[in-house]
Amino acid sequence: MKPILHALAGLGLLTSVPALAAVSEQDVVAQYANVAHAVFADALQSAKTLQGSVDTLLAAPSDANLQKARTAWKAARVPYQQSEVFRFGNTNVDEWEGQLNAWPLDEGLIDYVVTGKYHHELGNVGANANIIANTSLKLGSDTLDLANITPELLASLNELGGSEANVATGYHAIEFLLWGQDLNGSGPGAGNRAYTDYVQGTGCTNGHCDRRAAYLKAATQLLVSDLANMEQQWAPGKDNYRAELLKAKPDAGLVKMLYGMGSLALGELAGERLKVALEANSPEDEHDCFSDNTHYSHFYDALGIENIYLGRYQRVDGTAVKGASLSDLVAAKSPDTDKAVKAQFSKTMAAMQKLVDSAESTRSPMKFDQMIAENNPAGQALVKDAIAQLVVLTRQIETAAKTIGVDDLNPDTADHEF
Amino acid sequence: MKPRFVRKSRYEKKNRYVRKKMQLLLLIVALLSLAACNDDMTPGQRWLATTTEQIRQGYQQLSAQTRAQQQMADAFCQQPDAQGLQTMQAAWRESMASWQHMQWLRMGPIAQDNDDWKLQFWPDKKNILQRKMQDILEGSEPVSADSLVHASVVVQGFSAQELLLFDPQFATVEKFAGRQCDLLRASTTLTARVGQKLADAWQDETWLKRWVAPTATQAGLTPAHVRNGEILDALLAQIERIKNDKLGEPMGLKTRDKKPNGYFAESWRSENSLANLQNNLLAVQQLIRPAQGYGLFQYLKDSQQQALADEMVIKLDNAQQALQQIHPPLTSAVTDAAQQPALQNAHRALGELATFCKQKLAPALGLTLGFNSNDGD
Numbered sequence: 001m002k003p004i005l006h007a008l009a010g011l012g013l014l015t016s017v018p019a020l021a022a023v024s025e026q027d028v029v030a031q032y033a034n035v036a037h038a039v040f041a042d043a044l045q046s047a048k049t050l051q052g053s054v055d056t057l058l059a060a061p062s063d064a065n066l067q068k069a070r071t072a073w074k075a076a077r078v079p080y081q082q083s084e085v086f087r088f089g090n091t092n093v094d095e096w097e098g099q100l101n102a103w104p105l106d107e108g109l110i111d112y113v114v115t116g117k118y119h120h121e122l123g124n125v126g127a128n129a130n131i132i133a134n135t136s137l138k139l140g141s142d143t144l145d146l147a148n149i150t151p152e153l154l155a156s157l158n159e160l161g162g163s164e165a166n167v168a169t170g171y172h173a174i175e176f177l178l179w180g181q182d183l184n185g186s187g188p189g190a191g192n193r194a195y196t197d198y199v200q201g202t203g204c205t206n207g208h209c210d211r212r213a214a215y216l217k218a219a220t221q222l223l224v225s226d227l228a229n230m231e232q233q234w235a236p237g238k239d240n241y242r243a244e245l246l247k248a249k250p251d252a253g254l255v256k257m258l259y260g261m262g263s264l265a266l267g268e269l270a271g272e273r274l275k276v277a278l279e280a281n282s283p284e285d286e287h288d289c290f291s292d293n294t295h296y297s298h299f300y301d302a303l304g305i306e307n308i309y310l311g312r313y314q315r316v317d318g319t320a321v322k323g324a325s326l327s328d329l330v331a332a333k334s335p336d337t338d339k340a341v342k343a344q345f346s347k348t349m350a351a352m353q354k355l356v357d358s359a360e361s362t363r364s365p366m367k368f369d370q371m372i373a374e375n376n377p378a379g380q381a382l383v384k385d386a387i388a389q390l391v392v393l394t395r396q397i398e399t400a401a402k403t404i405g406v407d408d409l410n411p412d413t414a415d416h417e418f
Numbered sequence: 419m420k421p422r423f424v425r426k427s428r429y430e431k432k433n434r435y436v437r438k439k440m441q442l443l444l445l446i447v448a449l450l451s452l453a454a455c456n457d458d459m460t461p462g463q464r465w466l467a468t469t470t471e472q473i474r475q476g477y478q479q480l481s482a483q484t485r486a487q488q489q490m491a492d493a494f495c496q497q498p499d500a501q502g503l504q505t506m507q508a509a510w511r512e513s514m515a516s517w518q519h520m521q522w523l524r525m526g527p528i529a530q531d532n533d534d535w536k537l538q539f540w541p542d543k544k545n546i547l548q549r550k551m552q553d554i555l556e557g558s559e560p561v562s563a564d565s566l567v568h569a570s571v572v573v574q575g576f577s578a579q580e581l582l583l584f585d586p587q588f589a590t591v592e593k594f595a596g597r598q599c600d601l602l603r604a605s606t607t608l609t610a611r612v613g614q615k616l617a618d619a620w621q622d623e624t625w626l627k628r629w630v631a632p633t634a635t636q637a638g639l640t641p642a643h644v645r646n647g648e649i650l651d652a653l654l655a656q657i658e659r660i661k662n663d664k665l666g667e668p669m670g671l672k673t674r675d676k677k678p679n680g681y682f683a684e685s686w687r688s689e690n691s692l693a694n695l696q697n698n699l700l701a702v703q704q705l706i707r708p709a710q711g712y713g714l715f716q717y718l719k720d721s722q723q724q725a726l727a728d729e730m731v732i733k734l735d736n737a738q739q740a741l742q743q744i745h746p747p748l749t750s751a752v753t754d755a756a757q758q759p760a761l762q763n764a765h766r767a768l769g770e771l772a773t774f775c776k777q778k779l780a781p782a783l784g785l786t787l788g789f790n791s792n793d794g795d
Contacts, residue, residue: 104544119544119545119546119549120544121543121544121545122543122544122545122679122681122682123679123680123681123682158674159673159674159675161677162670162673162674162675162676162677162678162679163673163677163679164672164673165543165544279532279535279539279570279571280539280542280546280570280571280572281569281570281572282544282546282570282572284544284546285544285546374568374569374570375568
C-alpha cells in the first residue's frame with residue numbers, strides 16, 4: 001500500500017483527497033510509541049501525586065486525608081488503565097505489569113481480614129501470612145525475614161509460595177490498604193477502612209499501624225519507580241525499547257498493536273474481567289473490588305484500545321496527542337471497513353459508558369458488584385451488552401488487520417518476532 | 419486462535435449453482451445420517467457432513483448419560499445408602515465422560531445461552547463453588563431445579579455434582595438425608611435439561627441449515643470451508659486449553675517459581691482429571707479419523723497432503739501415549755518428583771501438537787489465525 005500511495009502522492013493525484021493522506025506504516029508505529037510514552041508519563045505523574053497524598057495521610061492521618069488519597073488513587077487509574085493495551089504484544093510491558101496490576105489478590109497476605117468474609121485461592125500457603133502483623137514468616141523449611149518493609153522486600157513476596165494470588169505490590173495492594181475489604185458482597189458499599197488504621201501510637205486501630213504505614217509507603221514508592229522505568233522505555237531519543245520497536249520492520253509493530261487490541265478486548269476484558277464475574281455472580285472476581293472503581297477500570301481499558309486505533313490520546317492535562325493511525329491505514333485500503341470499525345468503537349464505548357453512568361449515578365448508584373448479583377437482571381444486562389460489543393469489536397479488529405495485510409495474529413509468532 | 423481464510427481451497431471451487439445444490443444435498447445427507455459417502459459432495463462437504471453427524475451423536479450421548487444420572491439421583495435420594503452413593507459416583511463419571519467428549523465445541527447452540535458454563539464452571543481457583551453450595555445448603559428456601567436455574571452457573575452443573583458426590587465434607591450418606599439430596603436432584607435435573615436441549619437443537623432443521631451454510635466472513639469462500647475452519651479452530655483451542663490450563667496450571671507452569679498445585683487440576687475432587695484429558699483427546703482422534711465417514715485425515719490425503727496427514731496422526735498419538743504415562747491421580751502426580759518426566763513429556767507432546775496445528779496444518783488448509791478467548795492472561 002505504502003509505495004502505491006507514495007507514488008500517487010508524488011503524481012499529485014492525492015492532493016484533493018485529504019482523507020487518503022499517505023500515512024506510512026512507520027508513521028503509525030511511531031505514533032503508537034508516542035501514545036505509549038504519553039500514557040506512561042501520565043501514569044507516572046499521577047502515581048507521584050498519589051504518593052504525595054499517601055505521604056500526607058501518613059504524616060497526618062485523618063478522614064479527609066484518607067479521602068484525598070483515595071481520590072488520587074482513582075485518578076491514577078485513569079491513565080494506567082489506558083496503558084493496558086500495550087501489555088499484550090509488548091513482552092517487556094507484559095512481564096513488568098504483574099508487579100503493578102496483578103489481581104485478584106488474596107489480601108490476607110498483606111493485612112488483617114474478616115474471617116468468614118475472606119475467600120482465598122485453594123492451596124495458597126501465603127493466604128493468611130499477614131505481612132503487616134508479622135516480622136517473619138515460616139514457609140516450609142524457610143523462614144522469611146519481614147522485619148524491614150521495603151519496596152524490594154514487597155516485590156520479592158509476589159507469587160509467594162507459587163501462588164499468583166499472592167500479590168504484595170501494585171495498584172490493588174495499595175487499593176486494599178486505602179479501602180480495606182469490601183464486606184458487602186453484592187450489596188451497596190465498598191471497603192470501609194478507617195483512617196485510624198494509620199494513626200501512630202494511641203488511637204491506632206487493628207494493630208501494627210507503624211508497619212501498615214511502612215507497607216503503604218513502600219508499595220507506593222515501588223509503583224512510582226516501576227512507572228518511571230516504563231516511561232523511560234518509551235521516551236524518544238534514547239537507546240530503549242521504543243528505539244528497538246522503531247528499528248524493526250513496521251509490520252512487526254502493526255502486529256503488536258493489533259494483537260494488543262484484540263487480546264485485551266476479547267480474552268482479558270470481555271472474558272476474564274466481565275464474563276467470569278457475571279456468570280459466576282462473583283464479586284471476588286471484580287477487578288477493583290476494594291474501591292468499587294471497576295466500572296472506570298473497564299471504561300479506560302476500552303478507551304485505551306480505541307486510542308490505538310485512532311492514534312490519539314487525551315493527556316491528563318487535556319492536551320491531545322494525535323498522529324498517524326491504524327484508522328488511516330485501513331481507510332486508505334477500505335473506507336467502508338474503517339467506518340465500520342469506528343462505528344463499533346462508538347457502540348463499545350457507549351456500552352462502557354452505561355456501566356459508568358450506572359455506577360456513578362447520584363440518585364441510585366449501582367456498582368459493578370451489584371450489577372453481577374444473581375437477582376439483578378437489569379444490571380446483568382448492562383454487563384452482557386458490554387461483553388457483546390467487545391466480542392463484535394474483536395471481529396472488527398480482525399477485519400481491520402486483514403485489510404492492511406496483517407493475516408497472522410498468532411501470539412506465538414508475535415513473541416518470536418524481534 | 420480464530421482461523422480466517424486467506425485463500426480458497428481448490429477443492430471448494432464450484433460454481434454457485436452447484437454449490438447451492440451441494441448445500442441442499444449436504445443438509446439432506448446430514449439429516450438422514452448418511453455421512454459416509456456421497457460422490458457429488460466436495461471433500462470439504464464430506465468432512466463437514468461426518469463431523470456434523472459426530473456432533474449430533476455426541477450430544478445424543480450426553481443427553482442420554484445426563485438423563486440416566488438424573489434418574490439415578492432420584493432413585494438414590496429415595497433412600498440414600500453407601501452403595502447408592504457409589505452408583506451415583508459412577509454415573510457422574512459416565513456423564514462427565516460424555517461432556518468431556520463434546521467440550522471442544524464451543525459454538526452453535528451451546529454458545530447461545532452460555533450452556534457450556536452451565537454444564538461445567540471451571541477453573542475455580544478461589545473455590546467459589548464450595549461457598550455458594552454451602553450458602554444454598556444452609557439456606558431455608560426450598561431447593562428445586564426451577565429455583566436453581568436462577569442461581570449462579572457455578573452451582574448448576576458437573577462441578578456442583580462432583581462436590582456433593584466426592585468432596586469428603588459433603589459426600590457421606592448421612593449428608594444426603596435432607597437438602598443435599600434436593601440440591602443433587604435439582605442440579606442433575608438442570609444438567610439433563612441442558613443435555614436434552616443440545617441434543618434437540620442439533621436435530622433442528624433450521625439450525626442445521628445455518629450450520630452447513632454459514633454466512634461466509636470473506637467473499638469467495640464456500641460455506642463448508644468456513645465451517646470446517648471454525649471446527650479446526652475449536653479443536654486447536656481445546657488442545658491449547660488441555661496443555662495450558664488442564665495440565666500446565668496444576669504443574670505450576672504459569673507462576674514465577676513453577677510451584678505445582680493439585681487444586682488447579684480439573685475435576686480434582688473426583689480425581690477424574692486424567693480421564694477427562696484422555697476423553698478430550700479421544701474426541702479429537704475420532705474427529706480426525708472417524709470409524710465411519712470422512713475425516714480430516716482423509717481430507718488431507720485426498721488433498722495430496724499425505725505426509726501432513728501422517729504427521730498429524732503421529733503428533734496426536736504421541737500426546738495420547740504421553741498422557742498415559744502419568745500415574746493417576748493428576749492431583750498428586752504434580753507434586754511427585756518421580757512423575758515429573760512423564761508430566762513434562764506430556765506437556766511437550768501437547769505443545770508439539772498445538773504448534774503443528776498452528777504452523778503446519780492451518781496454513782496448509784488455507785487458514786489464518788486470529789483471536790480466541792484464550793488470549794489474555
